[in-house]
Amino acid sequence: MGLRPIRRIVTTNDKTGRSRILKDGYATNTFSVLTELWITDRSPANNTGDVDNAELSKCLEPPAGGTLFRYFEIEPESQNAHLSKEERYQAAAAWFAEMKGSHLLVDTSRDPGMHKTPTTDYIILLSGEITLVLDEGEVDLKPFDAVVQRGTNHAWVNRGKETALLMAVLVSASPS
Numbered sequence: 001m002g003l004r005p006i007r008r009i010v011t012t013n014d015k016t017g018r019s020r021i022l023k024d025g026y027a028t029n030t031f032s033v034l035t036e037l038w039i040t041d042r043s044p045a046n047n048t049g050d051v052d053n054a055e056l057s058k059c060l061e062p063p064a065g066g067t068l069f070r071y072f073e074i075e076p077e078s079q080n081a082h083l084s085k086e087e088r089y090q091a092a093a094a095w096f097a098e099m100k101g102s103h104l105l106v107d108t109s110r111d112p113g114m115h116k117t118p119t120t121d122y123i124i125l126l127s128g129e130i131t132l133v134l135d136e137g138e139v140d141l142k143p144f145d146a147v148v149q150r151g152t153n154h155a156w157v158n159r160g161k162e163t164a165l166l167m168a169v170l171v172s173a174s175p176s
Helices: 085-098
Strands: 007-013 019-026 034-040 067-074 119-127 130-134 138-141 146-150 154-157 164-172
Antiparallel strands (some): 067 164, 119 146, 119 164, 130 154
């Protein structure tokens, strides 16, 4: 199953300073479970030019000093129930390697998807169900619940029956 198409509208200013649409269509930079919507490489961001910044995103983390805006989808864990524990850990390791995020797997003793990013993440569950797993405890989320994830070791586990769709903005931060 592929990722659901996400329409993205990007605005810009023309040479005279008048606002206009730069892009209106489905986001095309998708990999693994991620649909990349926009990336910045510094703060304050550069709002000039006609480059589609979403196409510049190639990994799980934003650039140092930058941001990353994306959707991500987590399938129900029941789809991997046939895998052994070792196979689930191997699959998670391959998934993070695909997103150039192997170095983020610092302590996976609680769940194979546990990872820690040097970011502050603003995440909203849009549809489905998801559980945020931490080193100490976990919390179930329903649609429109929001999480501020502050550089903590965490995983997302979908114990529901449908794919969960989440929206995230990742902001580069100092490691905690």
